[in-house]
Amino acid sequence: MSKASPWGSPMRAPACMESQLGVVRYRRDGTMLLSASSLNSRTWGGSIWVFKDPTGAPNESLCTAGVQTETSIADAAWVLERGILVAADSGAVELWELLDNESLLVNKFTKYEHDDIVTSVSVFPGGTLAVSGSKDFSVQIWDLSQKTPLKAYKAHSGQVNCVSTCPGKEDVFLSCGEDKRVLLWDTRNPKPAKSINVCASNVSPTYVIWHPNKDDTFACGMWQ
Numbered sequence: 001m002s003k004a005s006p007w008g009s010p011m012r013a014p015a016c017m018e019s020q021l022g023v024v025r026y027r028r029d030g031t032m033l034l035s036a037s038s039l040n041s042r043t044w045g046g047s048i049w050v051f052k053d054p055t056g057a058p059n060e061s062l063c064t065a066g067v068q069t070e071t072s073i074a075d076a077a078w079v080l081e082r083g084i085l086v087a088a089d090s091g092a093v094e095l096w097e098l099l100d101n102e103s104l105l106v107n108k109f110t111k112y113e114h115d116d117i118v119t120s121v122s123v124f125p126g127g128t129l130a131v132s133g134s135k136d137f138s139v140q141i142w143d144l145s146q147k148t149p150l151k152a153y154k155a156h157s158g159q160v161n162c163v164s165t166c167p168g169k170e171d172v173f174l175s176c177g178e179d180k181r182v183l184l185w186d187t188r189n190p191k192p193a194k195s196i197n198v199c200a201s202n203v204s205p206t207y208v209i210w211h212p213n214k215d216d217t218f219a220c221g222m223w224q
Contacts, residue, residue: 012104013066014047017058022046023076031064032057033084037072044072044089048096048105065098067105075120079144080127083108087118093132095144109147113140122165122173131173133160139175141187155183155193162207166215174218176205182220 018038025033032054037046046069049057056062075087079095082102086094088110095108116135123130128145139160141150158178166172175193176182182205183193198205198220207221 013049013060013063014068015060017049017060017066018045018047020072021058022073025076025078026054027078027081030054033076033078034058035073035076035086045069046072046089048073048076048084048086050084050098050102050105052102065103065105067096067107069094074118077121077123077130079123079130083127083144085121085123085130085144087121087132089117091116091118091134091136093118093121093130093140093142095147111142111147111149113149113152114138116159119160120162122163124165124170124173125168126170129170131163131165131175133163133175133177135159137177139163139173139185151187153185153192156181161205162209164208164210164218166210167212168215172215174208174210176208176220178204180204182208 018036020037022035032051034049049066050064051057052064071088071090077085082098084096091114092110092112094110096105097108114134114136118134120133130142132140137156138152138154140152143150156177156179160177164174171187173185182196182198185192203222203224205220206223211217
């Protein structure tokens with residue numbers, strides 16, 4: 001951990017954490033990623049925090065690393081061991097990397113390919129590709145190694161609530177949206193999106209997540 005500041009948090013981390021806690025994601029070794037946000041005047045601000053010992057959260061003085069972000073964070077995901085992919089309210093997708101013995105978060109890119117809030121991000125198993133979903137009804141495939149967007153798709157007729165990549169497959173992912181549909185995507189196909197009938201007509205899918213070890217099993221959260 002980096003040297004502590006007079007306020008208790010590491011010198012390279014923000015002095016204090018915002019009041020609204022958001023995304024929680026765990027790395028394979030148990031390290032926890034936590035986001036926070038708050039409304040300042042008329043704009044939302046946010047931050048990212050890393051805790052090697054999750055029991056220390058949300059105490060700023062016990063974090064390993066932290067950084068202030070320009071807007072609040074809708075979603076985040078680990079990229080292999082040191083990367084953090086962020087879905088921002090500004091419409092940006094951001095990639096951060098842990099450096100200096102994981103005490104420093106450095107921005108690797110910030111890209112504005114969506115026309116509205118980015119609601120969800122998910123990383124493919126190899127760690128070089130990712131997918132994002134947005135309130136602009138689209139999903140976007142990203143090449144993280146080249147720091148560039150690859151292709152955008154628009155098959156939903158409402159905002160995309162969540163995306164989830166398939167374990168063991170670099171071309172397959174799920175999405176769900178406000179149009180009450182869950183779509184199964186295979187980017188190798190000319191028409192990559194196929195609707196899955198998992199929702200009753202009076203409910204909306206809000207979240208999808210693939211089983212971490214099975215490519216034929218996923219869970220879906222609903223709102224009525």
